[in-house]
Amino acid sequence: MPTAEKVVIMARYIFLMGLALVFFGTPGLAQDRSMLITQGKQFFFKQGCYGCHTVGKVGTPIGPDLSHVGAEYSLPYLAGWLRDPASQKRTAHMPKIELTEEEMQSLAAYLSSLR
Ligand code: HEC
Numbered sequence: 745m746p747t748a749e750k751v752v753i754m755a756r757y758i759f760l761m762g763l764a765l766v767f768f769g770t771p772g773l774a775q776d777r778s779m780l781i782t783q784g785k786q787f788f789f790k791q792g793c794y795g796c797h798t799v800g801k802v803g804t805p806i807g808p809d810l811s812h813v814g815a816e817y818s819l820p821y822l823a824g825w826l827r828d829p830a831s832q833k834r835t836a837h838m839p840k841i842e843l844t845e846e847e848m849q850s851l852a853a854y855l856s857s858l859r
Contacts (some may be wrong), residue, residue, distance in 0.1 A: 777853060784854025787847045796838070799858060807838060814856040823852040 788794060794803035797810045813822070821832060826848045829836035843851065 780850045780853040781857045783846075784850035784852070784857075787843075787851050788854060791841060791843065791847065791851070793841075793851075810855060810858055813858050815859040817855075819852055819856045822855045823848060826851055826855075 788799070793810075796806040797803050797808065798805050799810050817825070825832045825838075826841070826843060828840050829838040830840065
């Protein structure tokens, strides 16, 4: 049985580990995010999104320009849109595109970075 003192020491230890995670874990997350964005950008071309959308000067202006789409919509909305456009907007003209979960997450991160 741990004594009360040991419990306090353990609680402090756990607290400090938590703090360390907050401070040292965040740059790792930021790096994951930038990797997701880079990947998403590749999928944007691989999946033919640019065939209907423009980002900056690249692409085809059939659908809306996505250069600032990250400033207009939240990340969950964008992910939901990619999962099934009609679920966000009943009258959506954009076809549902078959994407893996990984493609969807990275595309959403990429779109969200366009501000
Ligand atoms: C066949 C053409 C077509 C393709 C391919 C296409 N889209 Fe679209 N997309 C549209 C159209 C049209 C809209 C306008 C909204 C609607 O459907 O009513 C749209 C809307 C969007 C929107 C919402 C923008 C807004 O301002 O409302 C996002 C985000 C988007 N598309 C992302 C993508 C991504 C990412 C891909 C590739 C996986 C993609 N689209 C592929 C035609 C297309």
